[in-house]
Amino acid sequence: MKKEILIQFCVMMAALIVAASLAPVLQKSQRYLNPDKERLLTAPVGGMHKVISDWEWMRFINYLGKLQTVDESNVKEVTERLERLVGLDPKYERLYLDGLSLIQHADPKKTVSILEDACKLDYLRDNWKIPFYTGFVYSRDTYDIKNQNGPPLLAADHKKAAKYFKMALERYPGNEPLNYLVNNYVRSMAKMEMVGTAPDREYLARLRFLYREWRILHSKDKALIDVKRQSSKVLITNLEERLLKAIQEARNPVDIYDHRFEPGKELRELIEQVKKEVFFDRALCINCCYPASGGDKYCTHCGTQLEFIHGICCKCNAKLNPGVSYCQDCGTKVAPVLIAAPKAKKKK
Numbered sequence: 001m002k003k004e005i006l007i008q009f010c011v012m013m014a015a016l017i018v019a020a021s022l023a024p025v026l027q028k029s030q031r032y033l034n035p036d037k038e039r040l041l042t043a044p045v046g047g048m049h050k051v052i053s054d055w056e057w058m059r060f061i062n063y064l065g066k067l068q069t070v071d072e073s074n075v076k077e078v079t080e081r082l083e084r085l086v087g088l089d090p091k092y093e094r095l096y097l098d099g100l101s102l103i104q105h106a107d108p109k110k111t112v113s114i115l116e117d118a119c120k121l122d123y124l125r126d127n128w129k130i131p132f133y134t135g136f137v138y139s140r141d142t143y144d145i146k147n148q149n150g151p152p153l154l155a156a157d158h159k160k161a162a163k164y165f166k167m168a169l170e171r172y173p174g175n176e177p178l179n180y181l182v183n184n185y186v187r188s189m190a191k192m193e194m195v196g197t198a199p200d201r202e203y204l205a206r207l208r209f210l211y212r213e214w215r216i217l218h219s220k221d222k223a224l225i226d227v228k229r230q231s232s233k234v235l236i237t238n239l240e241e242r243l244l245k246a247i248q249e250a251r252n253p254v255d256i257y258d259h260r261f262e263p264g265k266e267l268r269e270l271i272e273q274v275k276k277e278v279f280f281d282r283a284l285c286i287n288c289c290y291p292a293s294g295g296d297k298y299c300t301h302c303g304t305q306l307e308f309i310h311g312i313c314c315k316c317n318a319k320l321n322p323g324v325s326y327c328q329d330c331g332t333k334v335a336p337v338l339i340a341a342p343k344a345k346k347k348k
């Protein structure tokens with residue numbers, strides 16, 4: 001009898017030791033399988049997070065129905081309720097998109113902090129809308145609605161905006177991201193990289209950025225090809241069309257009051273470089289950069305007088321042999337070459 005108890009005791013002790021040594025391993029693998037579990041609310045809800053979260057969400061909607069607006073008088077409570085909901089169900093997309101838009105103007109700092117946490121969630125690693133929204137909030141100054149002339153509650157941070165727009169592009173399914181996603185990313189990159197105080201600085205930064213991306217894609221330079229290999233996905237689709245639009249806009253820039261001004265020397269030189277390298281076969285108007293066709297005497301967009309010369313290569317300027325379709329020197333397809341008309345003047 002005594003012997004049996006002793007055996008039972010030994011077995012129990014052995015089981016206890018095994019369990020104790022296994023626990024950290026199991027906990028680790030659980031963390032691996034379910035990495036966001038640690039972010040769940042620690043309240044003892046017995047694993048019923050989803051059910052309680054749905055219930056709380058309904059109560060939240062009901063509560064919002066009684067509010068006129070979210071302002072400093074209630075933003076604290078709305079935020080607390082939202083954070084509790086995020087704790088219960090951190091993968092519920094609507095909490096971030098619909099829920100946070102309620103407090104975005106009253107407490108933008110809190111909004112981006114919750115959004116940034118959501119961008120890191122493993123559960124939501126394929127979600128592009130949340131990083132897009134994060135980028136959107138960072139891309140502009142957010143003012144207190146009641147004090148529009150005061151300092152912004154959250155100032156625009158273009159570096160962070162570009163980071164989150166890029167994340168949204170990388171996560172967007174397929175290879176045809178929505179145009180506004182790409183536009184927002186390009187705009188934030190330009191705002192982030194622009195320097196100086198010249199009125200055309202944003203045009204210059206945008207053109208530089210797009211041209212740099214184009215050169216990476218078309219380069220024979222080994223260092224640039226390595227950069228290309230590192231990025232698995234083309235983030236900026238229709239790059240040439242965007243470049244063409246960028247030089248057209250840069251040629252006729254407007255200030256914040258929509259008044260036209262002359263682009264600076266650096267920008268004009270960059271436009272010419274892009275025309276020569278990217279659009280050598282497109283016959284773009286000398287003045288406005290819109291494409292012209294071979295027989296036009298005047299630009300159909302701006303009315304500038306056009307003059308084409310024939311018989312030279314648009315790429316290497318070699319004198320073409322009569323009747324060839326491709327340049328005998330560099331192999332480029334023959335295209336009409338636009339030069340500045342001797343007495344270039346605008347048609348009335």
Ligand SMILES: [Zn+2]
Nearest residue numbers: 285288299302
């Ligand atoms: Zn023109």
Ligand SMILES: [Zn+2]
Nearest residue numbers: 313316327330
């Ligand atoms: Zn040639």
